[in-house]
Amino acid sequence: MAEEFLNLEHLFKYFGNVTAVDDISVQIGKGELVSFIGPSGCGKTTLLRTIGGFHRQDAGDIVLDGQNVDHLPPERRSTGMVFQNYALFPHMTVYRNVEYGLKIQKLSKSEREERIQQALSQVQLENYDNRKPSELSGGQQQRVAIARCLVLQPKVLLLDEPLSNLDAKLRMTMREEIRRLKDELNLTVIFVTHDQEEALSISDRIIVLNEGVIQQLGNPDEIYNHPVNPFVANFVGQSNILEGITEEEGPKTLFKNDALEFEITDNNSQQRDNKRKIMIRPERIIINEDSAIQGNVSKVVYNGNVIRYFVDLNGTEILVDQFNIDSSRHYHKGDHIGLEMPKDPHFL
């Protein structure tokens, strides 16, 4: 992480008896893109709006670039908020929409014009000045909403589900755009999304929230491959969580339960023979007819170029991904299938 730039210190926010933000502390670096993810109602938007000054926290402090901003209204916080529905003024041109927030700043007409053109160029919307929002595509409207924030030169850009109204292809393009902007301007960005894959692809770090509490804060690799608890493992991506014991058998260490038994390289000897939980991502399981672990396909699901098999092993359902491009054989419900487990499952 770059030097601390935005510090959230023991933040709490209550709505009646609901604790929407429950003792959140985090330091965000300058130029970092941090996503908030978590199930509906976990407090993502409340936390974002509290940072932006649209809610006042019940306890805790927000320090931005060395300044405590708790007492400042949204327009004086140097935070720019982009809303899910863009909130553009429909009767105003692109130029006027971008100019709007600048009017309260004491700038000459030429300074204003320069700033507006710069912001429109940053979002690659030069020459759209005279269009009305209704004459723009969803992606272009989104860019105007971002330009309207950038023109104010915020220290932090707050994006609340900014891509959820766009189709899948445009979402991908806009993800790259947001990364590009962040890199070019060394912008600090906080990004709220429902889409875990989006968070994994766009973020420097991700905060996984549940019931107002941070479950894990880490980079995408840490969140995906080393979740700290079953909640994170289940919430982010697909996973198999298995309970069992580890046992020595000659020179080998085995993971065992009623459904399966396989060799692992486990160096945590203190926990031998105790009940343990492991997580295995479906793409790490290899389909191998010769494997000792055998079961029957209970369901087949097609998802993009991935075929997903649910395999019943003595009553435990295991999820396996097979990528079309590599697949020499497709299986059907009821087929017998052999599975090879990775030797280094993640222990939870």
Ligand SMILES: Nc1ncnc2c1ncn2[C@@H]1O[C@H](COP(=O)(O)OP(=O)(O)OP(=O)(O)O)[C@@H](O)[C@H]1O
């Ligand atoms: N203005 C409000 N008044 C009362 N309760 C609220 C208000 N805003 C949010 N809440 C409650 O606070 C909790 C967190 O809500 P929040 O909108 O922050 O969740 P979220 O993670 O953004 O959800 P979603 O993904 O559905 O947008 C929820 O229990 C919600 O019902």
